Amino acid sequence: MLDNKISFTLNGKMVEFIGDPLRRLIDTLREDFNLIGVKEGCGEGECGACSVIKDGKLVTSCIIPMGAVNGADIWTIEGIRETELGKIIIEAFADGGAVQCGFCIPGMVLASYVLLKDKENPSELEIREAISGNICRCTGYDLIVESIRLADERRRNA
């Protein structure tokens, strides 16, 4: 049986958490690791502001207990922004005017990253599906969708 020591990879580095295994991943990331790009919106796994990438898949960190991340590979916006594809997406978001208040954007970038890392030239529907769990109350989504397309174009022409 595992005890209260949880080891996992965070943005490419091995880290350890010791504490209540029911503590939420989002609280550990923000408060213990100071990764405040992870935002809390609804706290119920619905809005996507707290999105992180766990073992290559997009998940909401507000409903994941620390006890479930032993051995996991976790990436937050702080790690993804240092990757080549991450940089391309973030630049495209800036150039495309995808950002207004910015609260949903870390989650949007991670959702875009998960989509684009496996897929070149996604259709508009695929883009919209990929970000369908990330709620933005400012933009109406169109500029975000166009920016993801721009990131894909730049990545393919790079």
Place this chain on the structure above:
Amino acid sequence: MNCYIPENLTEALEIRKKTHAVPMAGGTDLMVQAKKGIGINPAFKTPIMIISYLSELKGIKVEDDGTLVIGSLATSSEIADDERVFYPIRKAASLMGAVSLRNTATIGGNIANASPKGDLPQPLILLDAELVLSSIDRERMIKVDDFIIGAKKTVLQDDEIIKEVRIKPVKATHYFYHKIGTRKANAISKLSLSILADVEDGILKDFRASSGASGDKVKRSRDAEMILIGKPISEIASHIDEFTSAWDRILSPHAMPQYRRESTRRMLSDFLIKLSEGAEPGIYE
């Protein structure tokens, strides 16, 4: 101690028997129910057992006789992406919540949570799916329809864990699945319906329907289905009223009952009209 993290099924079943800790799979329901606030650890009323590491409960496989076996920890994404999974289950899984929820939520959790609005029990009950419930002392099989006995109520014993879902192949020529939600993504079912029909030589050999979010649990009636089973396609049209009225009597929607009853009746009769007009085998939505 209030949280256990077993690394294999035997260990989990021993803990379950000794402490009655509630199994937590993806946590998409339990973590939300126990939420306390930002920076505050969730508070659970019972001990919890995180079962994420039990490899015995993972994966999807097909046995030699065609039986589909879905491990209780299979996520909605895994189910939606696996073409061996029978259509209505795959479709329902693909429409659950949004991407990140589907990557986390499990079939075992969706069944154990037993919400009348839960997406997976409805098609599972259509297909007579069975569960394997494991405890340290025994293993038993039970139909999903018998396992869920009401809203948020199941017959899971306090020493048992849902190990897997088993579905025998069903002969069908026509499938229908429809979920009514308020949005395309992130929608909780307002109403859902699936139908299966098997037409052979102009005879309706099998007919089943399953209604979600229309009562305290998924509604199905073999008695109502028998009204249509065995009838020639040419006679179906004349039995639509009798069937939809019988079906209506088993529904018990608590909110907006008229809307839910009327929508169900229309979906059923539209499908039956198509069938009676000789609809091609296939999938209808």
